[in-house]
Amino acid sequence: MKQFLKQYIPYYKDYKLKFFYAFIGMALAAGGTAGSAYVVKPLLDEIFIAKDLDLLYTIPALVILLYFAKGFGKYIQSYYISYIGQDIIRKIRDKLLGHTLTLDIDFFQKKQGGELISRITNDINKIQSAVSSQIAELIRESLTIFALIFVVIYQSPELAFYGLVIMPIAVIPLSRLAKKMKKLSYASQESISDITSHLSEIFNNIEIIKANSTEKTETDKFQKHNKKYFDISIKSVKTNELVSPIMETLGALAIATVIVLGGTKVIDGDLTVGEFFSFMTALFMLYTPIKKLSSLYNKMQAALAANDRINSLFDIKSNIPSGNEILNEEIKKITLENVNLKYDDIPALKNINLEVNQGETLALVGDSGGGKSSLVNLIVRFYETHSGEIKFNNKNIKGFDIKSLRDNISIVTQRVYIFNDTVCANIAYGQEIDEQRVIKALKQSHAYDFIKDMEDGIYTKLDEFGTNLSGGQRQRIAIARALYKNPQILILDEATSALDNESESIISEVIDEISKDKITFVIAHRLSTVKHATNIAVFSKGKIVCIGNESKLKEECKEYKRLYNLANF
Ligand SMILES: Nc1ncnc2c1ncn2[C@@H]1O[C@H](COP(=O)(O)OP(=O)(O)OP(=O)(O)O)[C@@H](O)[C@H]1O
Structure with a gap:
């Protein structure tokens, strides 16, 4: 009392x-x-x-x-x-x-x-x-x-x-x-x-x-x-x-x-x-x-x-403290050095070493549970590395203010989140609504066609679970949201899995085009989605077992060949 x-x-x-x-x-x-x-x-x-x-x-x-x-x-x-x-x-x-x-x-x-x-x-x-x-x-x-x-x-x-x-x-x-x-x-x-x-x-x-x-x-x-x-x-x-x-x-x-x-x-x-x-x-x-x-x-x-x-x-406090430095510089390079991640003492990523440069796309492939989503979650600081370092331009990301870091990243995850609001508010989420930019993003993600046919166009209200949209349409909305932000780092985690082959290849081309000045991470089970990536990292049980472009992996990587054969069976 x-x-x-x-x-x-x-x-x-x-x-x-x-x-x-x-x-x-x-x-x-x-x-x-x-x-x-x-x-x-x-x-x-x-x-x-x-x-x-x-x-x-x-x-x-x-x-x-x-x-x-x-x-x-x-x-x-x-x-x-x-x-x-x-x-x-x-x-x-x-x-x-x-x-x-x-x-x-x-x-x-x-x-x-x-x-x-x-x-x-x-x-x-x-x-x-x-x-x-x-x-x-x-x-x-x-x-x-x-x-x-x-x-x-x-x-x-x-x-x-x-x-x-x-x-x-x-x-x-x-x-x-x-x-x-x-x-x-x-x-x-x-x-x-x-x-x-x-x-x-x-x-x-x-x-x-x-x-x-x-x-x-x-x-x-x-x-x-x-x-x-x-x-x-x-x-x-x-x-x-x-x-x-x-x-x-x-x-x-x-x-x-x-x-x-x-x-x-x-x-x-x-x-x-x-x-x-x-x-x-x-x-x-x-x-x-x-x-x-x-x-x-x-x-x-x-x-x-x-x-x-x-x-x-x-009394519960965040275990991921924000750094003080505002991230407003151009991100030229992301490096991961000996990165390990554990969830409640169970290892999910083991000794990961990587380097991705501006303009490059790194694709992450591999069996389910291999650690692909875990890796991208570390880049947005959803989780903290157990050991090792993640660096942007040779600076540890722990030193950056979390908000400013996330302001520079767009992430489309496997689960699409729709807010109970208009299409344009969903696309410009967290930012000022600019009608022209919304339409541009919708066109890039090939969503404009179905949105413009809706009763109120981009002012149509979507419901929280996006039940008035199909799975593929929801994904296009999520991609449009990511593109609207025009981030320096773009992360697509199974972002096109619900699209038909034709739509996927069109959107992949768009993404290739706009990611020229960005650093892009793409996670996909469908290998055709990632064949143009600069490098493909093949994950197995928390480790990267091979890394290289598609033709190199097809020749040298047993695990990739296995995945490839499974996909083309
Ligand atoms: N929040 C969490 N808490 C505990 N364990 C987790 C968590 N997220 C993932 N894991 C575990 O970490 C391992 C790697 O999971 P992750 O989601 O990174 O794999 P993935 O390669 O992205 O798989 P998928 O292709 O199925 O999405 C799995 O064994 C998973 O069970």
């Missing part, structure tokens, strides 16, 4: 004025509540017993005023506190996504997307009520309690002792419940995150599910997650609702004591009826905020648990 307040109180500094208004609202609400308890004394003593006619009109007016202050105060407080809370949450959500996006590719491959979505939505929602309404209620109820305690003690310090002694006694069972609530909240958030992950898995893999008729299997799996969530939720309700009977019983004990003692005092004439009833009203009224406060404390445990999960995400 302390840690939670320490973390979030600094945010409140930006809202001093709003906080001040909210505080006035709280004071009005608390004052109104305590005042309406106090007013019981003159009501009974002066009007009903002393029969004061003037007060018969003054007191009801006062009651209206007090209730107006209470209601209006609550309104002001709720508005400003919600404003502050929602705004803080907005900032934290932005910050969390900003931070998450700085993390390495490796992190995203290991974490399920659904779980991250759950952290950024559900978990943050859980803190939302804590930093907005709950903190406000906590302050308001505490102020109300103070004001009522003042009335209680003022009316009879002795009776107040018996009436209030219950408060410290109640702390023991309540703190136990709070601990249990925190545990349950943690479990509940884990469970809702499992549900989100499973849902996102289902909708991403819907074709496989339908094709294999596994709808029932998936529903059964989902039912298990859902039932678990229900069980935890119901346990939370059981724990949380226990606060009320505990407090009611303890409260009743205190009130019974006070009735006996207070009644005796009234009978003995030590206390007026009005004083006694004012005291009792305040005491009764006091139990509501106390009960609310303990239930609030319990509810806040959910926020504490969510906050732990959010903080654990904030």
